[in-house]
Amino acid sequence: MDHEKYMKRCYELAVRAGKKGFDTFGAVLVHNGEILEEAENTADWDKGIFGHAEFNLVHQCANRYSDAVLRGSTLYTSCAPCERCLCAIASLGVENVVFGVSYEAFSQLTPGEASPVDRESLLRGLGIRMKLTGPVLEDEGMHVFEWWGGDYRPLKELIAEMADVKAGHKEEGAMIEYRKITDFPRGTVYDILRDAYSFDDRNKQIWDKNWKETDDFFYDNPDIADRYGLVSCLDGKPIGFVTWDPRSRPEYVEIGHNGIREQYKGRGYGRLQLEEAIRRIRTYAGLKRIIVCTNSNLIAPKNYESAGFVLYDRKPNETESAFTGDYLYYEMIL
Numbered sequence: 236m237d238h239e240k241y242m243k244r245c246y247e248l249a250v251r252a253g254k255k256g257f258d259t260f261g262a263v264l265v266h267n268g269e270i271l272e273e274a275e276n277t278a279d280w281d282k283g284i285f286g287h288a289e290f291n292l293v294h295q296c297a298n299r300y301s302d303a304v305l306r307g308s309t310l311y312t313s314c315a316p317c318e319r320c321l322c323a324i325a326s327l328g329v330e331n332v333v334f335g336v337s338y339e340a341f342s343q344l345t346p347g348e349a350s351p352v353d354r355e356s357l358l359r360g361l362g363i364r365m366k367l368t369g370p371v372l373e374d375e376g377m378h379v380f381e382w383w384g385g386d387y388r389p390l391k392e393l394i395a396e397m398a399d400v401k402a403g404h405k406e407e408g409a410m411i412e413y414r415k416i417t418d419f420p421r422g423t424v425y426d427i428l429r430d431a432y433s434f435d436d437r438n439k440q441i442w443d444k445n446w447k448e449t450d451d452f453f454y455d456n457p458d459i460a461d462r463y464g465l466v467s468c469l470d471g472k473p474i475g476f477v478t479w480d481p482r483s484r485p486e487y488v489e490i491g492h493n494g495i496r497e498q499y500k501g502r503g504y505g506r507l508q509l510e511e512a513i514r515r516i517r518t519y520a521g522l523k524r525i526i527v528c529t530n531s532n533l534i535a536p537k538n539y540e541s542a543g544f545v546l547y548d549r550k551p552n553e554t555e556s557a558f559t560g561d562y563l564y565y566e567m568i569l
């Protein structure tokens with residue numbers, strides 16, 4: 236069977252929808268090995284527009300193909316169809332549906348759990364023949380959701396965030412609070428930096444002295460530390476900090492250090508910390524842009540991009556820290 240071939244096409248359509256700012260779903264109708272129609276998700280939650288990919292596909296096919304062609308066709312969809320789409324597919328008369336991501340796997344990204352209902356039997360009870368086949372290339376299909384709504388976010392982070400919601404934390408980062416650097420003892424900044432860069436021993440060899448100087452600077456200048464920096468706390472424990480340099484206002488403010496302890500990375504805290512810093516920086520009257528320099532092999536670029544920063548320059552890193560990747564220059568025009 237060519238299930239994988241058609242599923243890959245569904246995933247392409249889903250990512251394309253995501254990059255347009257929609258949720259990431261795609262579907263195709265195949266007859267005798269030929270793709271007859273393709274559709275992307277165009278749902279708009281705010282406007283109450285349904286727009287699911289399968290539903291859009293059904294509308295494209297209605298009044299266009301005979302019952303015989305539709306009965307002999309297979310509908311491929313990037314994710315197991317919701318109930319409304321199942322009904323739409325049934326009314327179109329398509330009897331074979333192949334899905335990429337299963338209901339169970341998809342439920343990792345939704346607040347609720349997958350319903351254990353046997354959909355084929357339910358439909359059969361209504362006299363509707365439908366065979367649901369899948370999952371197909373499910374791992375690949377799960378990664379498609381990284382483009383959900385247009386902002387790239389790692390799958391691991393999306394699943395962790397929803398796991399928090401399921402655990403009863405209603406809002407992302409409900410437990411995170413932002414405190415002053417001087418609420419914590421001298422050495423805290425150094426300790427977070429050392430931890431944040433502990434993924435590679437070479438960092439400490441190169442930067443240890445700089446981290447100590449940074450710590451000294453902020454604790455020797457508490458006014459600067461507390462006006463132009465903040466510490467992210469989880470249950471009272473400092474898990475990260477960010478600072479910014481306001482001296483080039485109103486032309487720009489440059490984000491300086493921005494780190495999260497290793498064990499808290501990939502769980503959305505880096506993004507929340509950055510958003511809080513941006514929120515504070517934006518209050519400077521007449522400010523034109525926020526800039527930051529980071530390295531291509533770090534996790535930070537993803538955070539900056541998902542917060543709305545745009546890459547405007549890139550330079551090779553030929554220093555001893557070349558292993559952290561090229562220098563990437565991001566900006567946010569205000």
Ligand SMILES: [Zn+2]
Pocket residue numbers: 287288289290316317318319320321
């Ligand atoms: Zn649907």
